[in-house]
Structures are given as C-alpha cells and as structure tokens.
Amino acid sequence: MTTPQYRRILLKLSGEALLGGQSHGIDPQLLTRLAQEIADLTAQRMQVAVVIGGGNLFRGAGLAAAGMNRVTADHMGMLATVMNALAMQDALEQCGVAARVLSALRMEQVCEEYTARGAVRHLERGRVTLFAAGTGNPFFTTDSAASLRAAEIRADLLIKATKVDGIYAADPKVQPDAHFYSQLTYAQVLRDNLQVMDTTAVVLCRDHHIPVRVLNIYQPGALARVIAGEAIGSLITA
Numbered sequence: 001m002t003t004p005q006y007r008r009i010l011l012k013l014s015g016e017a018l019l020g021g022q023s024h025g026i027d028p029q030l031l032t033r034l035a036q037e038i039a040d041l042t043a044q045r046m047q048v049a050v051v052i053g054g055g056n057l058f059r060g061a062g063l064a065a066a067g068m069n070r071v072t073a074d075h076m077g078m079l080a081t082v083m084n085a086l087a088m089q090d091a092l093e094q095c096g097v098a099a100r101v102l103s104a105l106r107m108e109q110v111c112e113e114y115t116a117r118g119a120v121r122h123l124e125r126g127r128v129t130l131f132a133a134g135t136g137n138p139f140f141t142t143d144s145a146a147s148l149r150a151a152e153i154r155a156d157l158l159i160k161a162t163k164v165d166g167i168y169a170a171d172p173k174v175q176p177d178a179h180f181y182s183q184l185t186y187a188q189v190l191r192d193n194l195q196v197m198d199t200t201a202v203v204l205c206r207d208h209h210i211p212v213r214v215l216n217i218y219q220p221g222a223l224a225r226v227i228a229g230e231a232i233g234s235l236i237t238a
C-alpha cells in the first residue's frame, strides 16, 4: 500500500452521474462501488468529506425554467442532495464505515445540522462526513458548496468526480475533439470560462489555495490512484 499524499480531502460526486444507466434515481451498483472506494481511503487513515450533487433528481434552474419559483425550486434541489447523501451514508455503513450526514438545512429527525467544528470532529474520529443541502442558500450549486466546505474544514484537495475525464478547452460533450488539459491554473479556468465548475467554486478554491482535481467518476480505482499521487484527470492550481 502506498503512503497517501493527502490527509484530508473533499470529494464532490456528480449527482447526475449517480444515475448510471438508469433514467432516474441512483444506480445501486455504482453507489456501492463508490462507497467501497471511499471505504478503501478511510482504511488508509484518510479523512474523507463528501458533497453529492442533486442532478439525478432535481436541479433548481431546470424546475425554474419550467415555471416554478426559483427559490422553491432550489429548495427542492437542496433536498435532492440530502437524499443522495442519505443513500451514500447507508452504502458506506454497509461497507463497515462510520458516516454522518451533516445538512446545511435543519432536519433533526433525519440527520445532523452542519457546523464546521462538528464536521472536523467527525473527520478526526475517522467518520466520513457527507455535507448535504449545499450551502443552504438558493442560487448556489453543490460545486460552490464543495469549495466552501473544503475551505471551512481546511481540506488538502478537492476532487470533482464527474462524467468526463477532466477539463477540456470546451465541453467535450459538445466538442469531442476539444484539447484536454492535464494541468491548468485557476486564472486560466476563469479567463477561458471553462464550464466544468462554476466560477464561485473556482474563485473560492483559488482564494483558499485548495488544489482541485477533476476526474471521471466512472473510472474504477481513480480515487485511490489520485491519493497515491498519480496524475489522473486534470489538476487546477495557482
């Protein structure tokens, strides 16, 4: 086993990718595989915090485009992230790993309320912490929540596990021949308006010196390889 290159990471998992091959909900096999990969990291004494998006269930912008009040729509989006976090908490527990969902919106019958101190305490005790309900505010995304939480808990690295292999000069789903970047700066991502992560998230990571690695969620073993120091996907640094 190689020595981990990081002590505390924040892993942002795409909600939409959790669909796997399904038309809605969560692919149970994909969930179990991801939970096992997270469990493998904790076995190396890594502290792992997780943010899961809500794109497999609801996105506020999509609901608002269909006519719903945007704030209500974003509340639904945030609740979707709570459901995904609860599913991952269960999958982790089935792998024998202690996990806690900490929500930015209070729902004490369901999970704990997020506080930075509470999160760090859980992490230091070896529990995977799942940050749910985004930032707790409408008009934000879970990418922004991931960078905010990464700054609050002083994560060494933010990993964005998404549906593409990394960062390209343009959306590879639109331009399949777009140039792939293995490493780039926060300034370049912002200047070229690369849409893989929203601007707020990139700026927060830049201001708090948090490197960001973007990789493909569908690539089994990618997390362990990154933690061992392999250069998979794309790395954003200063």
Ligand SMILES: Nc1ncnc2c1ncn2[C@@H]1O[C@H](COP(=O)(O)OP(=O)(O)OP(=O)(O)O)[C@@H](O)[C@H]1O
Pocket: 013, 014, 015, 016, 017, 052, 053, 054, 055, 056, 142, 143, 161, 162, 163, 164, 166, 167, 168, 169, 170, 171, 172, 173, 194, 195, 196, 197, 198
């Ligand atoms: N320059 C780019 N490089 C890489 N991907 C890009 C780029 N521009 C746009 N994208 C798109 O961004 C998507 C990832 O961003 P998005 O925020 O939608 O994430 P997500 O990981 O699916 O999150 P969620 O489902 O949780 O909202 C990729 O699937 C890709 O199609």
Ligand SMILES: O=c1ccn([C@@H]2O[C@H](COP(=O)(O)O)[C@@H](O)[C@H]2O)c(=O)[nH]1
Pocket: 015, 052, 053, 054, 055, 058, 059, 060, 061, 073, 074, 075, 076, 077, 078, 079, 080, 081, 133, 134, 135, 136, 137, 138, 139, 140, 141, 142, 143, 144, 145
């Ligand atoms: O801080 C936040 C984070 C998220 N939302 C809403 O949730 C959905 C799902 O998140 P994704 O990042 O799109 O996966 C998002 O579309 C927003 O509607 C939020 O309001 N505030």
